Amino acid sequence: MIHLAHNRYETGSIDARHLYTQVDRAHREFAPEQIEFLANIVRLYRGEAVEVTSGSRALLYEKFPDNAYVDIAGLCKVASIDEIEAQGWSLNAGRYVGVAEREVDDFIFSERLEELNEELEVLNCEAREIEERISQNIQLLLN
Secondary structure, three states: OEEEEEOOOEEEEEOOOOOOEEOOOOOEEOOHHHHHHHHHHHHHHHOOOOOOOOOOHHHHHHHOOOOOOOOEOOOEEEEEHHHHHHOOOOOOOHHHHOOOOOOOOOOOHHHHHHHHHHHHHHHHHHHHHHHHHHHHHHHHHHO
């Protein structure tokens, strides 16, 4: 969570948890265009010119097509002092930013469940084969 800036009457927050690149299970990193995009949200909020030298133009245009700051559910929100007071003076950005709307999945549940079940059966079969090979290898090592 990033706080944009604040003045006496409002504070802005950015939830950047969905912008990073997953390196491995425990490590995440921001690419230069992602960092630039976050900085540009702050610039738009402050009414400053944006920078796109690191490749954030497409993402910036997707989220802010009018090149002006707007609150975006799941990404950024400016909260008034009254909203902050109503939240018990908490500055937890998640309380204000909220979550982005998800697109409606266009699939038939029973068909998707059947596909996933078939995939699970294949994976279970592969797992049993691997387990058998491991068992055989252990027996060879012990003899």
